[in-house]
Amino acid sequence: MTLLTVENYIDGAYAPAASGGWLTCEDPYAAAPWGRMPRSGPEDVDRAVAAARRAFTAGPWARMTAPQRGAQLHRIAEAIAAHAEELARIESRDNGKTYREMLGQLKRVPEWYRFYGGLCDKINGAVLPTEKPEMMNYTRYEPLGVIGMITPWNSPLMLLSWKLAPALAAGNVAVVKPSEYTSASALRFAEILTEEAGLPAGVLNVVTGLGAEAGAALTAHPDVAKVAFTGGIGGGRAAYMAAAANLRPASLELGGKSPNIIFADADLEQAARGVVSGIFGSGGQSCVAGSRALVHRSVHDALVARMAELTGKIRLGDPMEDSTDIGPVANRAQYDRIMTCIGWAKEDGATCVTGGAALADPKGGAALFVAPTIFTGVAPKDRIAQEEVFGPVLAVLPFDTEEEAIAIANDSAFGLGAGIWTRDVARVHRVAARIEAGTIWVNSYKGGSHISPFGGYKQSGIGREGGIEMIHDYLQVKSIWLNLAEEAPYPFPL
Protein backbone atom coordinates (compact mmCIF):
# COMPACT_ATOMS: atom_id res chain seq x y z
CA MET A 1 0.00 0.00 0.00
CA THR A 2 1.35 3.45 -0.91
CA LEU A 3 1.69 5.76 2.06
CA LEU A 4 0.74 9.42 1.62
CA THR A 5 3.17 12.06 2.80
CA VAL A 6 2.01 15.16 4.62
CA GLU A 7 4.43 17.91 5.61
CA ASN A 8 4.68 20.86 7.98
CA TYR A 9 2.92 24.01 6.84
CA ILE A 10 5.25 26.97 7.41
CA ASP A 11 5.08 30.44 5.87
CA GLY A 12 2.45 29.36 3.36
CA ALA A 13 4.32 26.30 2.02
CA TYR A 14 4.77 22.65 2.84
CA ALA A 15 8.14 21.53 4.22
CA PRO A 16 9.62 18.32 5.65
CA ALA A 17 11.35 18.24 9.03
CA ALA A 18 14.89 19.62 9.03
CA SER A 19 16.12 16.32 10.48
CA GLY A 20 14.44 14.34 7.70
CA GLY A 21 12.64 12.26 10.36
CA TRP A 22 9.09 10.93 9.91
CA LEU A 23 6.23 9.60 12.05
CA THR A 24 3.52 7.23 10.88
CA CYS A 25 -0.11 8.32 10.52
CA GLU A 26 -2.50 5.52 11.54
CA ASP A 27 -6.13 4.76 10.75
CA PRO A 28 -7.52 3.12 13.92
CA TYR A 29 -10.45 1.45 12.13
CA ALA A 30 -8.33 -0.01 9.35
CA ALA A 31 -5.70 -0.68 12.04
CA ALA A 32 -3.11 0.27 9.47
CA PRO A 33 -0.87 3.18 8.58
CA TRP A 34 -2.09 5.48 5.82
CA GLY A 35 0.73 7.99 5.67
CA ARG A 36 3.68 9.71 7.24
CA MET A 37 4.34 13.18 8.63
CA PRO A 38 7.42 15.08 9.78
CA ARG A 39 8.93 14.31 13.15
CA SER A 40 9.75 17.92 13.84
CA GLY A 41 12.17 19.30 16.39
CA PRO A 42 13.45 22.65 17.67
CA GLU A 43 14.82 23.69 14.25
CA ASP A 44 11.41 23.34 12.59
CA VAL A 45 9.70 25.12 15.46
CA ASP A 46 12.26 27.94 15.14
CA ARG A 47 11.44 28.29 11.44
CA ALA A 48 7.72 28.37 12.10
CA VAL A 49 7.99 30.88 14.94
CA ALA A 50 10.27 33.10 12.84
CA ALA A 51 7.78 32.99 9.94
CA ALA A 52 4.97 33.87 12.34
CA ARG A 53 6.99 36.75 13.83
CA ARG A 54 7.63 38.12 10.33
CA ALA A 55 3.94 37.97 9.52
CA PHE A 56 3.16 39.69 12.81
CA THR A 57 5.59 42.56 12.41
CA ALA A 58 5.52 43.25 8.66
CA GLY A 59 3.41 42.51 5.62
CA PRO A 60 -0.32 42.41 4.96
CA TRP A 61 -1.44 40.92 8.30
CA ALA A 62 0.43 43.55 10.32
CA ARG A 63 -1.11 46.32 8.18
CA MET A 64 -4.67 45.00 8.16
CA THR A 65 -7.29 47.24 9.73
CA ALA A 66 -9.69 45.81 12.27
CA PRO A 67 -12.66 45.73 9.83
CA GLN A 68 -10.43 44.04 7.23
CA ARG A 69 -9.44 41.43 9.81
CA GLY A 70 -13.10 40.85 10.57
CA ALA A 71 -13.78 40.30 6.87
CA GLN A 72 -10.81 37.91 6.75
CA LEU A 73 -12.28 35.83 9.57
CA HIS A 74 -15.58 35.67 7.72
CA ARG A 75 -13.77 34.40 4.61
CA ILE A 76 -12.15 31.75 6.80
CA ALA A 77 -15.60 30.72 8.07
CA GLU A 78 -16.86 30.31 4.50
CA ALA A 79 -13.82 28.26 3.45
CA ILE A 80 -14.20 25.90 6.42
CA ALA A 81 -17.91 25.47 5.69
CA ALA A 82 -17.06 24.60 2.09
CA HIS A 83 -14.54 21.95 3.21
CA ALA A 84 -16.39 20.58 6.26
CA GLU A 85 -16.98 17.13 4.74
CA GLU A 86 -13.39 16.74 3.56
CA LEU A 87 -11.96 17.81 6.92
CA ALA A 88 -14.39 15.59 8.85
CA ARG A 89 -13.31 12.58 6.77
CA ILE A 90 -9.66 13.27 7.58
CA GLU A 91 -10.41 13.60 11.30
CA SER A 92 -12.53 10.46 11.45
CA ARG A 93 -9.84 8.47 9.64
CA ASP A 94 -7.24 9.62 12.19
CA ASN A 95 -9.11 9.42 15.50
CA GLY A 96 -11.72 6.74 14.75
CA LYS A 97 -14.60 8.89 16.03
CA THR A 98 -17.69 8.83 13.87
CA TYR A 99 -17.77 10.91 10.71
CA ARG A 100 -21.19 12.10 11.89
CA GLU A 101 -19.67 13.58 15.06
CA MET A 102 -16.67 15.14 13.33
CA LEU A 103 -18.88 16.63 10.62
CA GLY A 104 -21.24 18.00 13.27
CA GLN A 105 -18.29 19.75 14.89
CA LEU A 106 -16.93 21.09 11.63
CA LYS A 107 -20.30 22.49 10.65
CA ARG A 108 -20.23 24.54 13.85
CA VAL A 109 -16.59 25.61 13.66
CA PRO A 110 -17.32 28.49 11.20
CA GLU A 111 -19.48 30.10 13.90
CA TRP A 112 -16.37 30.71 15.98
CA TYR A 113 -14.75 32.69 13.16
CA ARG A 114 -17.94 34.63 12.47
CA PHE A 115 -18.44 35.44 16.14
CA TYR A 116 -14.85 36.57 16.81
CA GLY A 117 -14.64 38.16 13.36
CA GLY A 118 -17.57 40.31 14.44
CA LEU A 119 -15.61 41.46 17.48
CA CYS A 120 -12.58 42.70 15.52
CA ASP A 121 -13.87 46.24 15.13
CA LYS A 122 -15.35 46.37 18.62
CA ILE A 123 -12.08 46.15 20.51
CA ASN A 124 -11.46 49.70 21.53
CA GLY A 125 -9.53 51.50 24.21
CA ALA A 126 -10.75 54.54 26.11
CA VAL A 127 -9.77 58.07 27.04
CA LEU A 128 -9.53 57.93 30.82
CA PRO A 129 -10.73 60.71 33.15
CA THR A 130 -7.59 60.89 35.30
CA GLU A 131 -6.95 63.51 37.98
CA LYS A 132 -4.37 65.25 35.71
CA PRO A 133 -6.04 67.95 33.54
CA GLU A 134 -2.77 68.67 31.72
CA MET A 135 -2.50 65.10 30.53
CA MET A 136 -4.53 63.04 28.12
CA ASN A 137 -4.41 59.35 29.02
CA TYR A 138 -5.77 56.74 26.63
CA THR A 139 -5.57 52.98 26.22
CA ARG A 140 -4.97 50.78 23.21
CA TYR A 141 -5.59 47.04 23.02
CA GLU A 142 -2.82 45.27 21.13
CA PRO A 143 -2.23 41.64 20.13
CA LEU A 144 0.34 39.57 22.01
CA GLY A 145 2.29 38.17 19.03
CA VAL A 146 2.98 34.51 18.29
CA ILE A 147 0.56 32.15 20.05
CA GLY A 148 1.85 28.60 20.51
CA MET A 149 -1.12 26.24 20.27
CA ILE A 150 -1.02 22.61 21.38
CA THR A 151 -4.07 20.51 20.57
CA PRO A 152 -5.35 16.97 21.31
CA TRP A 153 -6.73 14.21 19.09
CA ASN A 154 -10.32 13.92 20.23
CA SER A 155 -11.77 17.01 18.51
CA PRO A 156 -8.79 18.42 16.63
CA LEU A 157 -10.05 21.30 14.51
CA MET A 158 -12.84 22.32 16.85
CA LEU A 159 -10.43 22.69 19.76
CA LEU A 160 -7.88 24.41 17.53
CA SER A 161 -10.54 26.89 16.40
CA TRP A 162 -11.51 27.70 19.98
CA LYS A 163 -8.01 29.18 20.24
CA LEU A 164 -7.35 30.34 16.71
CA ALA A 165 -10.52 32.34 16.08
CA PRO A 166 -10.10 34.74 19.04
CA ALA A 167 -6.32 34.84 18.58
CA LEU A 168 -6.64 35.96 14.95
CA ALA A 169 -9.47 38.35 15.73
CA ALA A 170 -7.15 40.06 18.20
CA GLY A 171 -4.45 40.33 15.50
CA ASN A 172 -2.11 37.56 16.65
CA VAL A 173 -0.35 34.90 14.60
CA ALA A 174 -0.09 31.19 15.41
CA VAL A 175 2.14 28.15 15.41
CA VAL A 176 0.21 24.94 16.04
CA LYS A 177 1.52 21.58 17.20
CA PRO A 178 -1.38 19.17 16.70
CA SER A 179 -1.59 15.74 18.34
CA GLU A 180 0.71 13.17 16.81
CA TYR A 181 -2.44 11.07 16.23
CA THR A 182 -4.38 13.67 14.27
CA SER A 183 -2.03 16.05 12.52
CA ALA A 184 -3.30 15.73 8.96
CA SER A 185 -6.46 17.79 9.40
CA ALA A 186 -4.55 20.75 10.87
CA LEU A 187 -2.16 20.75 7.90
CA ARG A 188 -4.96 20.72 5.35
CA PHE A 189 -6.80 23.33 7.42
CA ALA A 190 -3.79 25.69 7.33
CA GLU A 191 -3.53 25.22 3.58
CA ILE A 192 -7.24 25.99 3.07
CA LEU A 193 -7.13 29.07 5.29
CA THR A 194 -4.03 30.40 3.58
CA GLU A 195 -4.55 29.48 -0.06
CA GLU A 196 -8.33 29.65 -0.34
CA ALA A 197 -9.43 32.05 2.39
CA GLY A 198 -6.49 34.39 1.76
CA LEU A 199 -4.93 34.41 5.23
CA PRO A 200 -1.46 35.91 4.64
CA ALA A 201 1.40 33.40 4.62
CA GLY A 202 3.01 32.93 8.01
CA VAL A 203 -0.08 33.85 10.04
CA LEU A 204 -0.97 30.19 10.62
CA ASN A 205 1.83 27.62 10.73
CA VAL A 206 1.56 23.94 11.65
CA VAL A 207 4.46 21.82 12.87
CA THR A 208 3.86 18.11 13.43
CA GLY A 209 5.70 15.82 15.80
CA LEU A 210 5.77 14.47 19.32
CA GLY A 211 4.65 16.41 22.36
CA ALA A 212 7.95 15.87 24.14
CA GLU A 213 9.89 17.12 21.09
CA ALA A 214 8.05 19.61 18.87
CA GLY A 215 5.50 20.45 21.60
CA ALA A 216 8.17 21.09 24.22
CA ALA A 217 10.21 23.21 21.76
CA LEU A 218 7.16 25.33 20.94
CA THR A 219 6.03 25.95 24.53
CA ALA A 220 9.60 26.84 25.56
CA HIS A 221 10.28 29.13 22.60
CA PRO A 222 11.29 32.61 23.77
CA ASP A 223 9.39 34.29 20.90
CA VAL A 224 6.10 32.61 21.81
CA ALA A 225 4.02 35.24 23.58
CA LYS A 226 1.36 32.88 24.97
CA VAL A 227 0.73 29.15 25.11
CA ALA A 228 -2.80 27.84 24.54
CA PHE A 229 -3.03 24.14 25.40
CA THR A 230 -5.75 21.49 25.35
CA GLY A 231 -4.92 17.98 26.47
CA GLY A 232 -4.20 15.90 29.52
CA ILE A 233 -2.76 16.95 32.87
CA GLY A 234 0.78 15.69 32.16
CA GLY A 235 1.23 17.61 28.92
CA GLY A 236 -0.63 20.59 30.38
CA ARG A 237 1.68 20.81 33.36
CA ALA A 238 4.75 20.59 31.10
CA ALA A 239 3.37 23.30 28.80
CA TYR A 240 2.49 25.55 31.74
CA MET A 241 5.94 25.19 33.28
CA ALA A 242 7.66 25.89 29.96
CA ALA A 243 5.59 29.05 29.49
CA ALA A 244 6.28 30.10 33.08
CA ALA A 245 10.02 29.71 32.58
CA ASN A 246 9.76 32.41 29.90
CA LEU A 247 7.30 34.41 32.06
CA ARG A 248 4.62 33.88 29.44
CA PRO A 249 0.90 33.33 30.09
CA ALA A 250 -0.77 30.02 29.32
CA SER A 251 -4.36 28.82 29.04
CA LEU A 252 -5.00 25.16 29.79
CA GLU A 253 -8.09 23.12 28.91
CA LEU A 254 -7.54 19.78 30.60
CA GLY A 255 -9.43 16.67 31.55
CA GLY A 256 -12.34 15.85 33.80
CA LYS A 257 -14.19 13.32 35.93
CA SER A 258 -17.53 14.97 35.49
CA PRO A 259 -20.51 13.85 37.60
CA ASN A 260 -24.14 13.51 36.56
CA ILE A 261 -26.23 13.82 39.73
CA ILE A 262 -29.62 12.15 39.53
CA PHE A 263 -32.05 13.08 42.31
CA ALA A 264 -35.07 10.95 43.23
CA ASP A 265 -37.53 13.43 41.69
CA ALA A 266 -35.81 13.46 38.27
CA ASP A 267 -37.48 12.29 35.06
CA LEU A 268 -35.66 8.96 35.13
CA GLU A 269 -36.08 8.16 31.45
CA GLN A 270 -34.57 11.53 30.47
CA ALA A 271 -31.81 11.10 33.04
CA ALA A 272 -30.96 7.58 31.85
CA ARG A 273 -30.67 8.81 28.26
CA GLY A 274 -28.66 11.87 29.30
CA VAL A 275 -26.19 9.87 31.38
CA VAL A 276 -25.73 7.17 28.72
CA SER A 277 -25.13 9.64 25.92
CA GLY A 278 -23.03 11.86 28.22
CA ILE A 279 -20.54 9.07 28.83
CA PHE A 280 -20.78 6.82 25.76
CA GLY A 281 -21.11 9.48 23.05
CA SER A 282 -17.66 9.69 21.41
CA GLY A 283 -16.81 6.43 23.16
CA GLY A 284 -16.08 8.46 26.30
CA GLN A 285 -13.20 10.18 24.50
CA SER A 286 -14.38 13.59 25.54
CA CYS A 287 -13.01 15.92 28.22
CA VAL A 288 -16.55 16.46 29.50
CA ALA A 289 -17.55 12.79 29.43
CA GLY A 290 -20.00 12.31 32.31
CA SER A 291 -17.94 9.47 33.72
CA ARG A 292 -19.50 9.43 37.19
CA ALA A 293 -23.24 8.95 37.83
CA LEU A 294 -24.23 9.91 41.39
CA VAL A 295 -27.66 8.36 41.88
CA HIS A 296 -30.10 8.75 44.78
CA ARG A 297 -30.30 5.38 46.48
CA SER A 298 -34.10 5.17 46.08
CA VAL A 299 -33.87 5.22 42.26
CA HIS A 300 -30.46 3.59 41.91
CA ASP A 301 -31.50 0.10 40.80
CA ALA A 302 -34.21 1.26 38.40
CA LEU A 303 -31.91 3.82 36.79
CA VAL A 304 -29.01 1.38 36.45
CA ALA A 305 -31.30 -1.21 34.83
CA ARG A 306 -32.55 1.33 32.28
CA MET A 307 -29.03 2.62 31.57
CA ALA A 308 -27.81 -0.93 31.00
CA GLU A 309 -30.69 -1.53 28.60
CA LEU A 310 -29.89 1.62 26.61
CA THR A 311 -26.18 0.78 26.64
CA GLY A 312 -26.91 -2.62 25.14
CA LYS A 313 -28.33 -0.88 22.05
CA ILE A 314 -25.18 1.11 21.29
CA ARG A 315 -23.75 0.09 17.89
CA LEU A 316 -19.98 -0.18 17.52
CA GLY A 317 -18.37 -0.32 14.11
CA ASP A 318 -17.19 1.60 11.08
CA PRO A 319 -16.90 5.29 11.97
CA MET A 320 -17.87 6.27 8.43
CA GLU A 321 -21.23 4.45 8.64
CA ASP A 322 -24.24 6.50 9.61
CA SER A 323 -25.58 3.64 11.71
CA THR A 324 -22.47 3.52 13.94
CA ASP A 325 -22.64 5.12 17.38
CA ILE A 326 -19.05 4.48 18.48
CA GLY A 327 -15.96 3.77 16.41
CA PRO A 328 -12.78 2.08 17.59
CA VAL A 329 -10.60 3.47 20.36
CA ALA A 330 -8.38 6.15 18.84
CA ASN A 331 -5.01 4.55 19.48
CA ARG A 332 -3.23 1.71 21.28
CA ALA A 333 -2.05 3.92 24.19
CA GLN A 334 -5.64 5.00 24.84
CA TYR A 335 -6.90 1.41 24.61
CA ASP A 336 -4.28 0.26 27.13
CA ARG A 337 -5.30 3.08 29.45
CA ILE A 338 -8.99 2.11 29.26
CA MET A 339 -8.27 -1.56 29.91
CA THR A 340 -6.06 -0.63 32.88
CA CYS A 341 -8.87 1.46 34.37
CA ILE A 342 -11.37 -1.38 33.90
CA GLY A 343 -8.91 -3.64 35.70
CA TRP A 344 -8.70 -1.19 38.63
CA ALA A 345 -12.49 -1.12 39.01
CA LYS A 346 -12.60 -4.91 39.15
CA GLU A 347 -9.68 -5.10 41.61
CA ASP A 348 -11.36 -2.52 43.85
CA GLY A 349 -14.50 -4.68 44.02
CA ALA A 350 -16.90 -2.79 41.72
CA THR A 351 -19.71 -4.74 40.07
CA CYS A 352 -19.63 -4.81 36.28
CA VAL A 353 -23.24 -4.41 35.11
CA THR A 354 -22.43 -4.43 31.43
CA GLY A 355 -19.31 -4.43 29.25
CA GLY A 356 -16.02 -4.59 31.13
CA ALA A 357 -14.05 -6.11 28.28
CA ALA A 358 -12.57 -5.52 24.86
CA LEU A 359 -14.72 -6.40 21.83
CA ALA A 360 -13.55 -8.08 18.68
CA ASP A 361 -13.32 -5.92 15.57
CA PRO A 362 -16.69 -6.59 13.87
CA LYS A 363 -15.04 -6.76 10.42
CA GLY A 364 -12.53 -9.32 11.66
CA GLY A 365 -9.64 -6.88 11.59
CA ALA A 366 -7.32 -5.58 14.29
CA ALA A 367 -9.21 -2.40 15.23
CA LEU A 368 -9.44 -1.89 19.01
CA PHE A 369 -12.95 -1.77 20.47
CA VAL A 370 -14.03 -1.61 24.12
CA ALA A 371 -17.57 -2.48 25.17
CA PRO A 372 -19.46 0.39 26.80
CA THR A 373 -19.06 -0.42 30.48
CA ILE A 374 -21.05 0.36 33.63
CA PHE A 375 -19.70 -0.29 37.12
CA THR A 376 -21.83 -0.07 40.26
CA GLY A 377 -20.75 -0.47 43.87
CA VAL A 378 -18.08 2.18 43.35
CA ALA A 379 -16.83 4.13 46.39
CA PRO A 380 -15.90 7.83 46.01
CA LYS A 381 -12.20 7.20 46.63
CA ASP A 382 -11.92 4.22 44.25
CA ARG A 383 -9.54 4.77 41.37
CA ILE A 384 -12.38 4.40 38.85
CA ALA A 385 -14.16 7.29 40.61
CA GLN A 386 -11.09 9.52 40.70
CA GLU A 387 -9.04 8.94 37.53
CA GLU A 388 -9.97 10.16 34.08
CA VAL A 389 -10.40 7.11 31.81
CA PHE A 390 -11.12 8.95 28.55
CA GLY A 391 -13.03 5.89 27.37
CA PRO A 392 -16.49 4.26 27.58
CA VAL A 393 -16.56 3.53 31.31
CA LEU A 394 -19.24 4.80 33.71
CA ALA A 395 -18.84 4.60 37.50
CA VAL A 396 -22.14 4.67 39.42
CA LEU A 397 -22.13 5.87 43.04
CA PRO A 398 -25.20 5.97 45.32
CA PHE A 399 -26.02 8.86 47.67
CA ASP A 400 -28.68 9.55 50.31
CA THR A 401 -28.79 13.32 50.76
CA GLU A 402 -28.23 16.45 48.68
CA GLU A 403 -25.31 17.35 50.92
CA GLU A 404 -23.69 13.97 50.30
CA ALA A 405 -24.20 14.27 46.53
CA ILE A 406 -22.43 17.63 46.50
CA ALA A 407 -19.60 16.29 48.63
CA ILE A 408 -19.05 13.29 46.32
CA ALA A 409 -19.28 15.47 43.20
CA ASN A 410 -16.62 17.82 44.58
CA ASP A 411 -14.40 15.00 45.83
CA SER A 412 -12.28 15.16 42.69
CA ALA A 413 -9.09 16.81 41.53
CA PHE A 414 -11.03 17.83 38.40
CA GLY A 415 -13.84 20.34 37.88
CA LEU A 416 -14.81 20.57 34.23
CA GLY A 417 -18.54 19.81 33.92
CA ALA A 418 -21.49 18.45 35.88
CA GLY A 419 -25.09 17.46 35.20
CA ILE A 420 -27.98 17.89 37.64
CA TRP A 421 -31.20 15.93 37.05
CA THR A 422 -34.16 17.08 39.15
CA ARG A 423 -37.57 18.79 38.88
CA ASP A 424 -36.94 20.93 41.97
CA VAL A 425 -36.02 24.46 40.82
CA ALA A 426 -34.69 25.60 44.17
CA ARG A 427 -32.46 22.54 44.35
CA VAL A 428 -31.12 23.31 40.86
CA HIS A 429 -29.83 26.69 42.00
CA ARG A 430 -28.56 25.44 45.37
CA VAL A 431 -26.61 22.57 43.85
CA ALA A 432 -25.38 24.43 40.74
CA ALA A 433 -23.88 27.14 42.96
CA ARG A 434 -21.96 24.63 45.08
CA ILE A 435 -20.56 22.28 42.44
CA GLU A 436 -16.92 23.04 41.68
CA ALA A 437 -17.04 22.90 37.88
CA GLY A 438 -16.78 25.33 34.99
CA THR A 439 -20.01 24.22 33.28
CA ILE A 440 -23.25 22.90 34.82
CA TRP A 441 -26.01 21.36 32.73
CA VAL A 442 -29.48 20.96 34.22
CA ASN A 443 -31.73 18.20 32.87
CA SER A 444 -29.41 17.92 29.86
CA TYR A 445 -25.76 17.19 29.26
CA LYS A 446 -22.98 18.51 27.02
CA GLY A 447 -24.39 21.43 25.05
CA GLY A 448 -22.21 24.43 24.35
CA SER A 449 -21.74 27.53 22.25
CA HIS A 450 -19.06 29.90 21.03
CA ILE A 451 -21.01 32.62 22.88
CA SER A 452 -20.54 30.98 26.29
CA PRO A 453 -17.32 30.53 28.30
CA PHE A 454 -16.00 26.99 28.69
CA GLY A 455 -13.21 25.77 30.94
CA GLY A 456 -12.31 24.06 34.15
CA TYR A 457 -12.08 24.56 37.88
CA LYS A 458 -9.22 22.95 39.81
CA GLN A 459 -7.04 20.62 37.70
CA SER A 460 -9.40 20.82 34.74
CA GLY A 461 -7.70 23.94 33.56
CA ILE A 462 -6.77 27.58 33.69
CA GLY A 463 -8.67 30.18 31.68
CA ARG A 464 -11.77 29.94 29.51
CA GLU A 465 -12.50 29.52 25.81
CA GLY A 466 -15.57 31.06 24.16
CA GLY A 467 -17.53 34.21 24.92
CA ILE A 468 -16.81 37.88 24.37
CA GLU A 469 -14.51 38.52 27.34
CA MET A 470 -12.17 35.77 26.29
CA ILE A 471 -10.76 37.82 23.42
CA HIS A 472 -8.94 39.82 26.11
CA ASP A 473 -6.85 36.74 26.84
CA TYR A 474 -5.26 37.35 23.44
CA LEU A 475 -4.75 41.09 23.94
CA GLN A 476 -2.61 43.35 26.07
CA VAL A 477 -3.48 46.89 27.03
CA LYS A 478 -1.18 49.85 26.60
CA SER A 479 -1.64 53.10 28.53
CA ILE A 480 -0.53 56.25 26.69
CA TRP A 481 0.05 59.61 28.42
CA LEU A 482 0.04 62.72 26.27
CA ASN A 483 1.14 66.02 27.78
CA LEU A 484 -1.30 68.78 26.76
CA ALA A 485 0.54 71.55 28.61
CA GLU A 486 2.99 73.79 26.80
CA GLU A 487 5.85 72.71 29.02
CA ALA A 488 6.83 69.24 30.03
CA PRO A 489 6.51 68.73 33.78
CA TYR A 490 9.86 69.03 35.59
CA PRO A 491 10.92 67.50 37.90
CA PHE A 492 8.94 64.52 36.70
CA PRO A 493 5.79 64.07 38.81
CA LEU A 494 4.24 60.88 40.04
Ligand SMILES: NC(=O)C1=CN([C@@H]2O[C@H](COP(=O)(O)OP(=O)(O)OC[C@H]3O[C@@H](n4cnc5c(N)ncnc54)[C@H](OP(=O)(O)O)[C@@H]3O)[C@@H](O)[C@H]2O)C=CC1
Ligand atom coordinates in the same frame (compact mmCIF):
# COMPACT_ATOMS: atom_id res chain seq x y z
N1 LIG B 1 -10.76 20.70 28.73
C1 LIG B 1 -10.91 20.56 27.43
O1 LIG B 1 -11.42 21.42 26.74
C2 LIG B 1 -10.44 19.33 26.78
C3 LIG B 1 -9.52 18.50 27.37
N2 LIG B 1 -9.09 17.37 26.76
C4 LIG B 1 -8.19 16.48 27.47
O2 LIG B 1 -7.16 16.03 26.58
C5 LIG B 1 -6.74 14.72 26.93
C6 LIG B 1 -6.75 13.83 25.71
O3 LIG B 1 -5.99 14.34 24.73
P1 LIG B 1 -4.51 13.82 24.49
O4 LIG B 1 -4.14 14.22 23.11
O5 LIG B 1 -4.37 12.43 24.90
O6 LIG B 1 -3.74 14.70 25.56
P2 LIG B 1 -2.17 14.87 25.67
O7 LIG B 1 -1.95 15.78 26.82
O8 LIG B 1 -1.47 13.59 25.61
O9 LIG B 1 -1.83 15.61 24.31
C7 LIG B 1 -2.33 16.89 24.03
C8 LIG B 1 -1.31 17.63 23.22
O10 LIG B 1 -0.21 17.94 24.05
C9 LIG B 1 0.98 17.52 23.42
N3 LIG B 1 1.98 17.29 24.44
C10 LIG B 1 2.20 16.18 25.17
N4 LIG B 1 3.26 16.37 26.00
C11 LIG B 1 3.72 17.62 25.79
C12 LIG B 1 4.79 18.40 26.31
N5 LIG B 1 5.63 17.93 27.22
N6 LIG B 1 4.95 19.66 25.86
C13 LIG B 1 4.13 20.16 24.92
N7 LIG B 1 3.12 19.46 24.36
C14 LIG B 1 2.90 18.21 24.79
C15 LIG B 1 0.54 16.29 22.65
O11 LIG B 1 1.45 15.90 21.68
P3 LIG B 1 1.47 14.36 21.22
O12 LIG B 1 0.10 14.03 20.79
O13 LIG B 1 2.42 14.30 20.12
O14 LIG B 1 1.92 13.62 22.43
C16 LIG B 1 -0.75 16.80 22.07
O15 LIG B 1 -0.52 17.63 20.96
C17 LIG B 1 -7.73 14.26 27.97
O16 LIG B 1 -7.18 14.32 29.24
C18 LIG B 1 -8.87 15.22 27.83
O17 LIG B 1 -9.67 15.32 28.94
C19 LIG B 1 -9.53 17.05 25.53
C20 LIG B 1 -10.45 17.82 24.89
C21 LIG B 1 -10.98 19.03 25.47
Ligand SMILES: CCCCCC/C=C/C(=O)O
Ligand atom coordinates in the same frame (compact mmCIF):
# COMPACT_ATOMS: atom_id res chain seq x y z
C1 LIG C 1 -19.22 22.98 25.84
C2 LIG C 1 -19.45 21.76 25.07
C3 LIG C 1 -18.66 20.61 25.51
C4 LIG C 1 -17.54 20.24 24.60
C5 LIG C 1 -16.19 20.46 25.23
C6 LIG C 1 -15.03 20.07 24.41
C7 LIG C 1 -15.00 18.64 24.19
C8 LIG C 1 -14.64 18.05 23.11
C9 LIG C 1 -14.99 16.65 22.87
O1 LIG C 1 -15.96 16.17 23.42
O2 LIG C 1 -14.30 16.03 22.09
